[in-house]
Amino acid sequence: MAKELKLMKGNEAIAEAAIRAGSDAYFGYPITPQSEVIEYLMAEKPHERTGMVVLQAESELAAINMVYGAAGTGKKVWTSSSSPGISLKQEGISYIAGSELPCVIVNVVRGGPGLGTIQPSQADYFQATKGGGHGDYHLLVLAPASVQEMADFIGDAFDLAFKYRGPVMILSDGVIGQMMEKVYLKEQVPRLSDDEIAEKYPWATIGKPASRERNIITSLDLDSSKMELHNIHLQSKYRQMEEEEVRFEKINCDDADYLFVAYGSSARICQKSIQLAAEKGIKVGLLRPITLFPFPKKQISEMADKVKGILSVEMSAGQMIEDVKLAVNGRVKVEHFGRYGGIIPTPAEVVDALIEKIIGE
Amino acid sequence: MTEEIIIAGFGGQGVLSMGKILAYSGIMQDQEVSWMPSYGPEMRGGTANVTVIVSDERISSPVLNEFDTAIILNQQSMDKFESAVKKGGTLVYDPNGITHHPERKDINIYSIEAAKKASEMGNTKIFNMVVLGAYLKVKPIVKIENVILGLKKSLPARYHSLIALNKDAITMGMDAVKEINKA
Numbered sequence: 001m002a003k004e005l006k007l008m009k010g011n012e013a014i015a016e017a018a019i020r021a022g023s024d025a026y027f028g029y030p031i032t033p034q035s036e037v038i039e040y041l042m043a044e045k046p047h048e049r050t051g052m053v054v055l056q057a058e059s060e061l062a063a064i065n066m067v068y069g070a071a072g073t074g075k076k077v078w079t080s081s082s083s084p085g086i087s088l089k090q091e092g093i094s095y096i097a098g099s100e101l102p103c104v105i106v107n108v109v110r111g112g113p114g115l116g117t118i119q120p121s122q123a124d125y126f127q128a129t130k131g132g133g134h135g136d137y138h139l140l141v142l143a144p145a146s147v148q149e150m151a152d153f154i155g156d157a158f159d160l161a162f163k164y165r166g167p168v169m170i171l172s173d174g175v176i177g178q179m180m181e182k183v184y185l186k187e188q189v190p191r192l193s194d195d196e197i198a199e200k201y202p203w204a205t206i207g208k209p210a211s212r213e214r215n216i217i218t219s220l221d222l223d224s225s226k227m228e229l230h231n232i233h234l235q236s237k238y239r240q241m242e243e244e245e246v247r248f249e250k251i252n253c254d255d256a257d258y259l260f261v262a263y264g265s266s267a268r269i270c271q272k273s274i275q276l277a278a279e280k281g282i283k284v285g286l287l288r289p290i291t292l293f294p295f296p297k298k299q300i301s302e303m304a305d306k307v308k309g310i311l312s313v314e315m316s317a318g319q320m321i322e323d324v325k326l327a328v329n330g331r332v333k334v335e336h337f338g339r340y341g342g343i344i345p346t347p348a349e350v351v352d353a354l355i356e357k358i359i360g361e
Numbered sequence: 362m363t364e365e366i367i368i369a370g371f372g373g374q375g376v377l378s379m380g381k382i383l384a385y386s387g388i389m390q391d392q393e394v395s396w397m398p399s400y401g402p403e404m405r406g407g408t409a410n411v412t413v414i415v416s417d418e419r420i421s422s423p424v425l426n427e428f429d430t431a432i433i434l435n436q437q438s439m440d441k442f443e444s445a446v447k448k449g450g451t452l453v454y455d456p457n458g459i460t461h462h463p464e465r466k467d468i469n470i471y472s473i474e475a476a477k478k479a480s481e482m483g484n485t486k487i488f489n490m491v492v493l494g495a496y497l498k499v500k501p502i503v504k505i506e507n508v509i510l511g512l513k514k515s516l517p518a519r520y521h522s523l524i525a526l527n528k529d530a531i532t533m534g535m536d537a538v539k540e541i542n543k544a
Contacts, residue, residue, distance in 0.1 A: 007381070032400075033400060180384060181395050346424070346426035348426050
């Protein structure tokens, strides 16, 4: 059967794709610029299509703790919000990471700090990739750069969440959430039955049969020696992600003299900047991290040997640049260009910044 | 072919839906499209704009600083976007409510009295389709049959009876557009 073609907003595409990925439940609380996620789900009534539950919680705290509880039963659950709402969810996310439960959290980032603005931003990079809540943990972070990737990544995110038994974040922004593009939708994946869940996820708390000990889901252990072992185990998962899950896209890199590193909507803007730079005779490529954790360190390190300078383009005051600099380790010049507080840089501004900060006179 | 368009005017004029119909029309003829609205705290009477790109190739940035075509429907948008038209590009505007008319000599300028025509046709809601007709006369990037297909696809079935009226509005726009300046 041919895949279905639609014109959708990123927020609508991720909602529809989540239904089709066989998700069991969504718990959320509306906030601009991602309210279309819950609006779409409420209008679509997935309960009538697949039995999926959609619930508007009384707050972000309630929503993330509903995710925590439902994830404990081995169900495919997710939530979405935008920056201030994601900050509210951090306690729950840390507990979910500590308890090793799979779930997907979508952040359609807006400008901050505080309530900030409703316009697009990428200033939640640190929060998304370095933990976010308390304790030593990481989320696996996927950064879509198109409406198609909003749709494609939700299924991938569930697969990764269950592979690693941990929370996965889709880090989007107001541009990708609000824009409409063509999207090819996959066919419906059936939700797992309770028997299938019992067989696939022996850790799930779905009632204790006589045949096994009680499953306990907790992030608490007062015995520090056990807690250290638990932390070592968590860290081993993050190292495995770094080995197996790095995703990136290279555009125009083969004979580039300079390199943009950018993700999400900034990567789209940089693709236009590449064309504008070419008109001025400047050969610049783009390395787009698709996973922000694990970060494509090796690929950036390799590019550092081939180019004369790197510009990290982000809608933030310079967050991802720290990871780029660690990968480059001083071998070539690395500078940052960004706009903040909800201002989207134009493709021409990015080229001007490349000339001013990297190419020089 | 890549056509980068900004449509800008007041909220409630049908700016965003006009962009959506254009994007749907592009899809109907197998092209790549993007539709990026200004989604600020806009409301009826405030300003609204949308960037639409229709292309034969993969679309790079959905956010742009210059455009092949600007479709301008109020003075604030004229002040903001006249200068954003690429040299040799196109500006289509409704002179209704415009106090400072466009002055550039290096772009093609067309006017369409869409508010007036729509009111003559007895339905001010088809204003945006008159504008779309004017634009498509100047830049026939999508075929009218594909616009109609796009309308069918984007409108709920209960509004399909209005498609004929929309088609008339497009034809009206095509007939009524006037050339003001040739670059």
